[in-house]
Amino acid sequence: MLWYQIVFLALIQGLTEFLPISSSAHLILPAQLFNWQDQGLAFDVAVHVGTLVAIVGYFRKDIANIILAWCVSLKDKKATPDSRLAWWICLATIPACIAGLLFDDFISTHLRSVEVIAYTTIGFGVLLWLSDRFGASDKTEQDFGFKSVLYIGFSQALALIPGTSRSGITMTAARFLGFGRESAARFSFLLSIPLILAAGGLKLVELVSSNVAVDWISILVGVILSALSAYFCIYLFLKWLNTIGFFPFFVYRLILGFALLLIVYI
Template sequence: MDYVQLVVLALIQGLTEFLPISSSAHLILPAQLLDWPDQGLAFDVAVHVGTLAAVMLYFRRDIFLLVRDWLLSLTGKGSTPHSRMAWHVGLATLPAVVFGLLLKTTGLDEAMRSVAVIAATTLVFGALLGVADFLGKRTLRLDDMTLGQAMMIGLCQMLSLIPGTSRSGVTMTAALMMGFTREAAARFSFLLSIPVIMGAGLLLTLDLAGSPEPVDWGVLAGGALLSGLSALLCIHLFLGFINRLGMLPFVVYRLALGVVLLFFIH
């Protein structure tokens, strides 16, 4: 990798991981459209570590309360909104874990990494996000969430393993459809990203451990730092503006990107 590729891919990962526009699509496209060499497993691990550090740093107080109250609930100290949310996040993660392992063992995850798939999912799920934002009642808060609603969002999260779908996009779409506010939908999506990114990073690390790929620690550190800082800024700005801007800018972007991608299908 040269430094231009490093900077571009690290910023793409950081800026798109938590926006409803699909980070996986944006990481695949430069290699396919600009004929860049594949960034490799080690770099993928590094940028995932960067974005994971960013979301955990931003939600550090929430994570502390969730873990504390969840542990207390296990010792019979009673249920709290934080312990219930911890159960919601944990259980809603399971469908994506099972589906992800299934795709990996069958090889379908690699088969779907194409411009045609990305173009289709970008258009379809971009339109669904717009419909959900327009029709959703936006009255429910995060504390109103039931386990059934959390599991439904978790089931929808499985679709994010298809490149171009966007994990944050599909989970926010599901939450908005159920009547949650934009901020509640975004916050649950971000909390749900923590175990998912951890799991993805672990799988990549295991793959890397069995790979002869050489490791450039300077490149990895730079990628992790850039992706982490850009992700931290992205989360802060997104939560600050989402109630005023809504999802329309992201819907328009996705539809425009999808149309452009159609011209690159061979």
């Protein structure tokens, strides 16, 4: 990869991983639109590590409290809001893991196209706007329950389809259920940690078993840039979310989706 491709893809991964606009689509599109060589497994691992570092670093206190409360609850058999949140995150992660194991090969073979990304970008963008426009905002993290968490978990499984956006679909589901923007976003971000860890781990196993040469300078640059851009993105998103809502992301998705359709059909 050339230096500008490394910088571009690392920044794209960091900036789009946690925004409701689909990081997978933005990583697939450059290779297809600009005829770039695929970035390869090693770089995929690098940018996943970078975004994991960013999300863990940003929510380090919350994560420490959740893990501690969960461990204490196992010992004392008493639930607390933080320990329940730990269980909700585990439960909501299961559907996406099962769907990934069952359908990853099919999705990789048949759904990684510009046309599919265009339609999912538009369709799920509309759902995001509808959930924010008409969804109530009277629930907080304390109101999560078995059914609502499972609903969000099943919606997260749809994010395996390129263009859907993992953060976008989970926030959409939470908003439709009546959770406020900040609660929906915070749960979505915390929910991303086990999946990013699992995806990065699987790619690392593939990388080790493939015996391919690794450009460690590219890897280091990818980790640093994706981590910094992701951290910056999380900070600004949570700071401005209640002010701007999801409408700007809906508009962006419409513009991107229709632009891609023009490329496909013209």
